[in-house]
Amino acid sequence: xxxxxxxxxxxxxxxxxxxxxxxxxxxxxxxxxxxxxxxxxxxxxxxxxxxxxxxxxxxxxxxxxxxxxxxxxxxxxxxxxxxxxxxxxxxxxxxxxxxxxxxxxxxxxxxxxxxxxxxxxxxxxxxxxxxxxxxxxxxxxxxxxxxxxxxxxxxxxxxxxxxxxxxxxxxxxxxxxxxxxxxxxxxxxxxxxxxxxxxxxxxxxxxxxxxxxxxxxxxxxxxxxxxxxxxxxxxxxxxxxxxxxxxxxxxxxxxxxx
Amino acid sequence: xxxxxxxxxxxxxxxxxxxxxxxxxxxxxxxxxxxxxxxxxxxxxxxxxxxxxxxxxxxxxxxxxxxxxxxxxxxxxxxxxxxxxxxxxxxxxxxxxxxxxxxxxxxxxxxxxxxxxxxxxxxxxxxxxxxxxxxxxxxx
Numbered sequence: 001x002x003x004x005x006x007x008x009x010x011x012x013x014x015x016x017x018x019x020x021x022x023x024x025x026x027x028x029x030x031x032x033x034x035x036x037x038x039x040x041x042x043x044x045x046x047x048x049x050x051x052x053x054x055x056x057x058x059x060x061x062x063x064x065x066x067x068x069x070x071x072x073x074x075x076x077x078x079x080x081x082x083x084x085x086x087x088x089x090x091x092x093x094x095x096x097x098x099x100x101x102x103x104x105x106x107x108x109x110x111x112x113x114x115x116x117x118x119x120x121x122x123x124x125x126x127x128x129x130x131x132x133x134x135x136x137x138x139x140x141x142x143x144x145x146x147x148x149x150x151x152x153x154x155x156x157x158x159x160x161x162x163x164x165x166x167x168x169x170x171x172x173x174x175x176x177x178x179x180x181x182x183x184x185x186x187x188x189x190x191x192x193x194x195x196x197x198x199x200x201x202x203x204x205x206x207x208x209x210x211x212x213x214x215x216x217x218x219x220x221x222x223x224x225x226x227x228x229x230x231x232x233x234x235x236x237x238x239x240x241x242x243x244x245x246x247x248x249x250x251x252x253x254x255x256x257x258x
Numbered sequence: 259x260x261x262x263x264x265x266x267x268x269x270x271x272x273x274x275x276x277x278x279x280x281x282x283x284x285x286x287x288x289x290x291x292x293x294x295x296x297x298x299x300x301x302x303x304x305x306x307x308x309x310x311x312x313x314x315x316x317x318x319x320x321x322x323x324x325x326x327x328x329x330x331x332x333x334x335x336x337x338x339x340x341x342x343x344x345x346x347x348x349x350x351x352x353x354x355x356x357x358x359x360x361x362x363x364x365x366x367x368x369x370x371x372x373x374x375x376x377x378x379x380x381x382x383x384x385x386x387x388x389x390x391x392x393x394x395x396x397x398x
Contacts, residue, residue, distance in 0.1 A: 017268075021275030025282035053306050057376060060313050064379035065387075067316070072383040085385040092351045092377055092387050245316065245381050 055139065055150060058093070058104065062137055065089045066154045067245050070118065070133040074158075074248040079118040082133055083108050102141045109134040122250045127162035129241075129251030157184055158243045162253040166235050169227060175255050177224040179239050187220025191242045195224055198236035301342070301372035305394045308337040309376045319380030322348055322356070322388050331361045341397045349389040356388070364397070371395045 069082035086106045093104050108117025114134055121130040134155045141148040164177035175197065181190045193214055196203040206212045210226040217223070228235065234257075240250040312318040312333060321330040330346070338344055343364035348357040372394045380386040 015271075017271050017275050018278070021278045025278045028279070028282045029285070050303060053303055053310075057306060057310055060310055061377045061379045064313070064316065064319060064381050065385065067381045068379060068383060068385050071381065072385070075383055077383065081385070085379075088351065088385060089377070089379060089387055092389065095351075095353075096375060096377065096389060246383055 051141075058102075058139060059137075059152065059154075061089060062086070062104075062106070062135070063154050063156070066117075066133050066135055066156045067247070070131060070156050070158070071246040071248075073118045073133070074120060074131040075246070079116040082117040082135060086135060102139060105138045105140075107136045109136070123252070125252050125254060127164075127251055127253035129160045129162075129239075129249045130157060131159075131247050131249040132157040155184070156247075158182070158188070158241075158245070158247040158249045159185075160239065160241050160249050160251050162237070162239055162251050164224075164235075164237055164253050164255040165258040166255045167258055171230045172227050173230075173235060174225065174227050175235055175237060177237060177239065177253070177255070179222040179224055179241070181220045181222070181241060181243060183243060183245070189216075189218075189220060189244055190222065191244050191246070193222060193224070194240040195226060196238040196240070197226075197228055198238075199228075203238055301394045301396065302374050304339065304342070305344070305372060305374045305392045306376065308334060309374070309378075309390060309392060311337060313376075313378055316381035318378050318390070319382065319386070319388070322378065322390075323380050323382050323386060325358065327357055327359045327361050331363065334361070335363050338394070343395045343397055345393045347391045347393075349391070351387045351389065353389065366393055366395050 065085045066082065069085045072081045073079050083106075086108070090104050090106065093102075097103075108114075110116065113119040113121070114132070117133055117135050119130065119132040119134070121128070121132075132155065134153065136151065136153045139150045139152075141150075159182045161180045161182075162177055164175060166173040166175045168174075177195070179190075179193065181188050195206040195212060195214075197206055198204070206226040206228075210228060212226040213224070215223040224239070235255040236252065237255055238250060238252045240248070242248050309318065317333070318330075321327075321333070334344060334346065343366055344362060345366055346357070346361040347355060348361070350356050374392045374394075376390045376392065378388045378390050380388070
């Protein structure tokens with residue numbers, strides 16, 4: 001009898017193994033499904049996007065920092081503001097990037113034109129005015145196996161070009177000017193334009209009493225016209241412009257009889 | 259002879275059992291990894307693109323400078339695709355929250371959330387640097 005029982009046990013133990021395996025498989029599957037569902041309910045936060053997007057985002061930030069510095073320097077601020085702004089931006093990136101996955105560094109341009117990365121050329125009497133800032137950046141990415149370095153430069157330039165002449169009008173003169181505004185070499189719009197003319201060595205603002213009219217053609221070209229009372233010879237005119245980014249630039253031009 | 263055959267059958271059965279257990283493991287592992295990554299990385303990318311577009315002309319920094327939170331919410335609603343819930347928090351460069359009201363178009367509850375941290379620099383002559391955290395989820 002005992003022998004028979006042992007035989008039956010031995011025969012069914014293999015089937016039992018399969019049944020047990022099936023039970024374990026079901027257990028694993030249900031546990032995984034449960035864990036998956038539970039983890040789905042909690043708001044899992046992830047941050048992953050293409051590296052190219054990330055680089056563009058950093059470039060955008062550095063570009064805005066240079067614009068901010070130029071707006072400051074061109075409105076009477078110190079030229080060292082560029083380096084100071086970029087230093088703060090690099091610090092912010094360092095504090096956000098606790099694991100040191102990337103590193104942003106910069107150098108401001110110093111050459112014949114640029115000092116501390118800023119160039120303001122406003123005294124040209126041929127009608128060209130330039131406000132510009134230039135900085136070089138290096139962005140290093142530290143991967144597990146390799147290190148990638150990306151270098152780029154940001155140059156922000158607001159420029160105006162003036163051309164003008166005057167025509168006699170009775171005892172006075174009508175001064176006509178064309179002012180072109182550029183951002184990074186492309187036509188751009190101005191936020192405001194102020195016109196001055198020289199009388200006895202000092203600059204006088206042209207206003208409604210001078211029948212000042214400024215026509216915006218919408219393509220970065222502005223036609224300026226105003227009248228002045230009798231004065232002999234050429235008329236010195238200075239035009240001051242703030243572009244839409246708040247960057248200030250001015251240029252002077254000598255208007256001769258047409 | 260009989261014992262030997264029984265031994266072979268045991269080995270086959272054991273193999274079958276191992277096969278069943280491992281196949282269940284493999285199937286459940288693929289189940290869990292499939293969904294997560296695709297959706298969240300797309301969402302993070304869409305969110306980052308929206309912030310960059312808003313920042314390209316300095317609007318993002320200007321809205322924050324002026325505390326125009328409702329305008330920021332409306333603009334983001336326009337830039338993000340329909341069916342995306344967002345919640346934006348603005349911090350200064352010392353990570354202190356500065357938005358005084360919620361910049362969101364819904365509640366982020368039980369969805370999978372994509373989170374983006376974006377460094378926004380204002381074009382204002384007085385340098386201001388903000389850390390913008392945008393959290394996104396798809397309405398289900």
